[in-house]
Structures are given as C-alpha cells and as structure tokens.
Amino acid sequence: MVSKTCEYAIRAMLFIAQKSVNDAKVGVKQIARAIDSPEPFIAKILQDLGKKGLVLSAKGPTGGFYLDNAGLKKSLADIVYAVDGDKLFTGCGLGLKSCSAKMPCPVHDEFVVVRKHIKSMLQNAKLGDYNTSLELGEKYLKR
Amino acid sequence: MVSKTCEYAIRAMLFIAQKSVNDAKVGVKQIARAIDSPEPFIAKILQDLGKKGLVLSAKGPTGGFYLDNAGLKKSLADIVYAVDGDKLFTGCGLGLKSCSAKMPCPVHDEFVVVRKHIKSMLQNAKLGDYNTSLELGEKYLKR
DNA sequence: CAAATAAAAGAGTTTATACTCTTCTACTAT
DNA sequence: ATAGTAGAAGAGTATAAACTCTTTTATTTG
Structure with missing residues (x-):
C-alpha cells in the first residue's frame, strides 16, 4: 500500500507528535527505539x-525533532504524499499510464x-489525533 | 497496491478471458502484444x-492459454492472492507484525x-465480467 | 571557548523485484 | 516421421528500494 520508508515516517511522526505536546524535542535515538526502526x-x-x-528540528544538546501546532494538524495524507508521492492517490490499479475516465x-x-x-x-x-491513545497505551507504534 | 507482476497477471488473464468465449486459445506472443508486456x-x-x-494451456500448433467456464468465474482476488499472497488483505498499514484488534x-x-x-x-x-466491454473497445488493457 | 550532543550530508551495501535470455521438452498438423 | 509451434524451466542481469556507515557541520550548555 505505502512503502516501508513511508511506514517508518508515519510511525516516527506520530511519536514526535505525542512528545511535542509540551514543547519537548526528541532525538533520533529515542525515536528509533520507540518505533523499532534502524x-x-x-x-x-x-x-x-x-x-x-x-517537521521541525533543533541541533545541539537538548535538540531534536518536534512539531508546532500547525504541524500537529498535518494529516497522514501529507506524510504519504511527501514520501511516496501521489501514486497511491492517482495511479492506475493495473499499472496503465494513460488510464483515465476517457480510456479506462x-x-x-x-x-x-x-x-x-x-x-x-x-x-x-x-498527527495530533493519537496522542492520548498512545499515551494510554491503547495503540502501538512498534512490533 | 499490487506488484507489477500482479498487474501484468490480471491484464493477461482478462485478455485470455476475452478470447476464451468460443474455446479459442491464445499464444504468449499475442498476449504480450495485447497487454504491452515483455x-x-x-x-x-x-x-x-x-x-x-x-489458467489452462495446450501445447503445439493452435495451442496456447485459455479458460473454461469455471476459470471465467474466478475473481481478480484469486489472481492477486496467487501472485502477491495475502499481504494486501491482511497486513498492517504501518508495517507492524503484531498489529491486531488487541494490539492495534x-x-x-x-x-x-x-x-x-x-x-x-x-x-x-x-474474469469473465469484462468480455463485452473489452470487445466493444470501452475498456483498455494497455498504454 | 571547549566539549558534548545532535542533525545534515553523502557515499556505500544489501536485498528484493522486475525483467531477460537460452535451452529444453512436448505436442500436433501435415 | 518430421518440422514447426508453443509451453516449461532455470539461470542470469538490471534496477530500485531498503538499509548502513562515516564524516561534517551546527548549536548549546557549562
């Protein structure tokens, strides 16, 4: 459905969203551990x-990745589009380049x-929709 | 969504279905031309x-691939399952192995x-559902 | 300013998918 | 029988996606 890269991206972004509620930043190491990725x-x-x-980032000690309020309102569709492009949304199911309503x-x-x-x-x-359910341990980002 | 191999498979099977209405058989060369595949x-x-x-096949001159009535009633889901397995139907959207209702x-x-x-x-x-629309040139299997 | 921390960048490796090439075997029409 | 046609089989190549490693650069805290 989406590429593996995109799966990682979504999981990471959901984790960053979860940690960004009180302006915290998370490092790559912590993210990788949380979502079980290389x-x-x-x-x-x-x-x-x-x-x-x-996503926003800051270098140096206490730096890391984080999201502002605008970022938390971005959708998973935005992530998929950024990583995989629009082929999921617009490509032909049988791989035809010219497939359209006119020539289906x-x-x-x-x-x-x-x-x-x-x-x-x-x-x-x-992205921000899952913070509480993740916090409560009702939803998972790894395994 | 499905692999390229699977896209070719579906297109080929739809073409064979179209040609199988009156017990005709089609050779690989003709199929490749019709669906524009290697x-x-x-x-x-x-x-x-x-x-x-x-799919059924016969060797020798006038041989080729064809479908019987039972074959024409097979669905695209059968093809996808045969070629790609069940990952499209059962895998997790974020790539988690243990994703389930209990641990979503x-x-x-x-x-x-x-x-x-x-x-x-x-x-x-x-497979047999598209014979007339293909015959009429309303639907396409290549380009 | 120095040291520590963390992101940025880019080259390199591995693995899986897509695709090709060649040879062999079977069948059937004449 | 034999020649031509078509499928079967398997090894081989190319390309792209997935993943890794190393070096550099920026920033912030003490």
Missing part, C-alpha cells in the same frame, strides 16, 4: 521531511472509489 | 498461474475498513 534510516527520512517543512482499464471505476476512500481516511487522520 | 516475463507468470490451476497500530481500525473494501471489490470482479 536509527540512521529514520534519521535520513526525518531530514527529508524536515526539508519539506513537515477494466477496473478503473472501482479503483477510483477505493482510492477516494483511502485518501479521505488519510486526510482525516491528523 | 513476452518472456508474462510467459513465466502464466506458467505459474497454470501450475496453480488458474493507530490506524488499525481505519485500515480494516479499507482492506475489506478492496477485498470485496476484487472478489466481485470476475
């Missing part, structure tokens, strides 16, 4: 998201519905 | 589907709904 790999992904303005593949109409479903689901899921 | 690659995929009982990732519930949607869509789409 540390240098998630570091790279976050650098990328930082460049694209989806056999399952075009069905896929349009499914994709809309996925898109709206991801757009409705905001 | 010939040896689709040959291999179809060999595999043949072993799994999803943050988006578990939403993904369950989406996956059900995808699954039922693929189960409802039978």
Whole structure:
C-alpha cells in the first residue's frame, strides 16, 4: 500500500507528535527505539521531511525533532504524499499510464472509489489525533 | 497496491478471458502484444498461474492459454492472492507484525475498513465480467 | 571557548523485484 | 516421421528500494 520508508515516517511522526505536546524535542535515538526502526534510516527520512517543512528540528544538546501546532494538524495524507508521492492517490490499479475516465482499464471505476476512500481516511487522520491513545497505551507504534 | 507482476497477471488473464468465449486459445506472443508486456516475463507468470490451476494451456500448433467456464468465474482476488499472497488483505498499514484488534497500530481500525473494501471489490470482479466491454473497445488493457 | 550532543550530508551495501535470455521438452498438423 | 509451434524451466542481469556507515557541520550548555 505505502512503502516501508513511508511506514517508518508515519510511525516516527506520530511519536514526535505525542512528545511535542509540551514543547519537548526528541532525538533520533529515542525515536528509533520507540518505533523499532534502524536509527540512521529514520534519521535520513526525518531530514527529508524536515526539508519539506513537515517537521521541525533543533541541533545541539537538548535538540531534536518536534512539531508546532500547525504541524500537529498535518494529516497522514501529507506524510504519504511527501514520501511516496501521489501514486497511491492517482495511479492506475493495473499499472496503465494513460488510464483515465476517457480510456479506462477494466477496473478503473472501482479503483477510483477505493482510492477516494483511502485518501479521505488519510486526510482525516491528523498527527495530533493519537496522542492520548498512545499515551494510554491503547495503540502501538512498534512490533 | 499490487506488484507489477500482479498487474501484468490480471491484464493477461482478462485478455485470455476475452478470447476464451468460443474455446479459442491464445499464444504468449499475442498476449504480450495485447497487454504491452515483455513476452518472456508474462510467459513465466502464466506458467505459474497454470501450475496453480488458474489458467489452462495446450501445447503445439493452435495451442496456447485459455479458460473454461469455471476459470471465467474466478475473481481478480484469486489472481492477486496467487501472485502477491495475502499481504494486501491482511497486513498492517504501518508495517507492524503484531498489529491486531488487541494490539492495534493507530490506524488499525481505519485500515480494516479499507482492506475489506478492496477485498470485496476484487472478489466481485470476475474474469469473465469484462468480455463485452473489452470487445466493444470501452475498456483498455494497455498504454 | 571547549566539549558534548545532535542533525545534515553523502557515499556505500544489501536485498528484493522486475525483467531477460537460452535451452529444453512436448505436442500436433501435415 | 518430421518440422514447426508453443509451453516449461532455470539461470542470469538490471534496477530500485531498503538499509548502513562515516564524516561534517551546527548549536548549546557549562
């Protein structure tokens, strides 16, 4: 559905969101532990998201990654788009380049519905929405 | 969503279905041309589907691949399952191995709904369902 | 200012997927 | 029978995604 890189990105961002409620910052090491990912790999992904303005970072002691209020309102769809591009939202289900309403593949109409479903689901899921359930241990980011 | 191999498989099977209405058989060369795929690659995929009982084949002149009535009633879900396994239907959206209702990732519930949607869509789409629209040129298998 | 900490950057490796090439075997029409 | 057609099989290559390692640069605390 989404790339592995994107899965890591979402999990990391949800963790950062959880820790950002009181202006705290989290280092890569802590993030990697929390989401059970290779540390240098998630570091790279976050650098990328930082460049694209989806996460803030500070260097030096007590530095790390964090989100402001605007960041907490970003959706999972924003992350997916930044990491994987729009192929999940717009590509053809059978891999045809010119697939469209005018020149549809056999399952075009069905896929349009499914994709809309996925898109709206991801757009409705905001990074800050899961803080309390994560805090309460009702939802998990690893294993 | 599905692997490229699986996309080719579906397109090839839909083409074979279209040509199987009057007991005709189609060769790999013709299939490759019709769905615009590398010939040896689709040959291999179809060999595999043949072993799994999803498509029939005959050797020699006038031989090729074809489907019987039972085969025409198979769904796209059967093809996806044969080629990609069940990861599309059952895997976690964030890549967690132990994700379940008991130990859910943050988006578990939403993904369950989406996956059900995808699954039922693929189960409802039978190989034989597209013969007339393909014949009429309303739907496309290449480009 | 110095030391420690943490992100930034970029090159390098591994692994899986996609795709190709070649050879072999079976079948069937003439 | 034999020649032509078509599938079967398996090894081999290319490319992209996933992941790692090392070095550099910036910042902040003492």
